[in-house]
Amino acid sequence: MEDKKFVTSSGIEIKATYTLAKPMTEIPGEFPYTRGIQKDMYRGRLWTMRQYAGFSTAEESNKRYHYLLQQGTMGLSVAFDLPTQIGYDSDHEMAEGEVGKVGVAIDSLKDMETLFDGIELEKITTSMTINATASILLAMYIALAKKQGADIRQISGTIQNDILKEYAARGTYIYPPKSSMRIITDIFEYCSKEVPKWNTISISGYHIREAGSTAVQELAFTLANGKAYLNAALEKGLDINIFAKRLSFFFNCHNNFFEEIAKFRAARRMWANITKSLGATDEKAQMLRFHTQTGGSTLTAQQPMNNIIRVTNQAMAAVLGGTQSLHTNGYDEALSLPTEAAAKIALRTQQVIAFESGVTETVDPLAGSFFVENLTNEIEAAAQLYIDKIDAMGGSVNAIENGYIQNEIADAAYAYQVEVEEATRVIVGVNKFTQEKEGITDTLRIDESIRTIQTDKLNQLKKERDNAAVTAALVNLKKAAESTENLMPFILTAVESYATLGEIADVMRSVFGEY
Secondary structure (H helix, E strand, O other), rough: OOOOEEOOOOOOOOOOOOOOOOOOOOOOOOOOOOOOOOOOOHOOOOOEEEEEEEEOOOOHHHHHHHHHHHOOOOOOEEEHHHHHHHHOOOOOOOOOOOOOOOEEOOOOHHHHHHHOOOOOOHHHEEEEEEEOOOHHHHHHHHHHHHHHOOOOOOEEEEEEOOOOHHHHHHHHOOHHHHHHHHHHHHHHHHHHHOOOOOOEEEEOOOOHOOOOHHHHHHHHHHHHHHHHHHHHHHHHOOOOHHHHHHHEEEEEEEEOOOHHHHHHHHHHHHHHHHHHHHOOOOOHHHOOOEEEOOOOHOOOOOOOOOOHHHHHHHHHHHOOOOOOOEEOOOOOOOOOOOOHHHHHHHHHHHHHHHHHHHHHHOOOOOOOOHHHHHHHHHHHHHHHHHHHHOOOOOOOHHHOOHHHHHHHHHHHHHHHHHHHHHOOOEEEOOOOOOOOOOOOOHHHHHOOHHHHHHHHHHHHHHHHOOOOHHHHHHHHHHHHOOOOOOOHHHHHHHOOOOOOOHHHHHHHHHHHHOO
């Protein structure tokens, strides 16, 4: 047995025993924040318990949001359907078969009003998983907050707005990379002045991992993308001590318990050093704040109840790693969007960890573990090698344009799949401990009729709105896109006149082209 090698999912060798190379001197809440960004962490305030939800129409999703808020969720997290993500209205031919399927269909401010009916935006935080059309959805949210009488300087939440990982891993981009970066930095600039509590980007490793990367690659490519956004904002003349405070991150949490905890600790330390090297002197601008979602790609359609254990394991690792907010997946998500029952058990998983496990009572409980400290250092060193290589290529945009990041992820995904198929990596219920019959029948199905409902709503909207005001707003937006003016005020005006998402995206397509 002595010849058998034990390695993490990133290929880092695990030794049988560890000793500590040097004594621990780091303190939670102090640079470089390896041990957490607050001195008291969860003793002072628990992480935000979010449940990512959105499906069908705005009416249906609104019911689910009210249900989740009644069950004790602390923030909403909106999933949008594919046409909304890539800038098509529900009646567009490209939207056929996709309306309301993987998220909620939002075609105009009217849908946004319905989505948050009975929910005061000033009293909750909302995370929106939206990228290519983030500027439009954010404008709709701001417009709705204004209509509700909220002080938009007080509304808080996050837009994902991370286009680089779309080119590398996820695929919901519209415009070429350089035009997309311009829209993103316009959002940074606008929000820093008008909506200062809004997190203007959630730099996402999540989808990089879902596409098949290792933990080390997820960390490296995410931080490299983060550097690219910092540099783009600096080139625009923005102050890093102001805009870097509003950047947040979004990581995946997989099954390898200690590797994931070490990844989060290494991430904070690396980001603190990256921001400092680019001129950040404000503590808050050096802190890596992150949301975690348990690993969707780790869920199995076979024996789906096993996923409850996987999600619990991953959620515990995220909490021990010091996450600021957490979404736990439903056990049925390898089969469909989560049912109400699956969403509830996912939320209860977080609540049991928070209130029954005792892990929240001390800060960074695994600090000083010989194993965890060594693994944190090894993950940092392995991720730094990737970042140095990407820097040598001229940064993430170049590394994506020449296919480097995509190829690295594809190679890792292939290697993982080979291990599963050869059963050298055990997946319980898939390649070991299998059974003939699976015991789940109750899944959520989205009806095709939703496209008709949305199309009828669009036709009605176009009859009722002031079409001359819409045309004028779109003409002004086109002129702004052709110049170097900040696009956000023009997008907001268009949204408030009830221009549709597709109409606004088409104006920008006409200027920037498609990638």
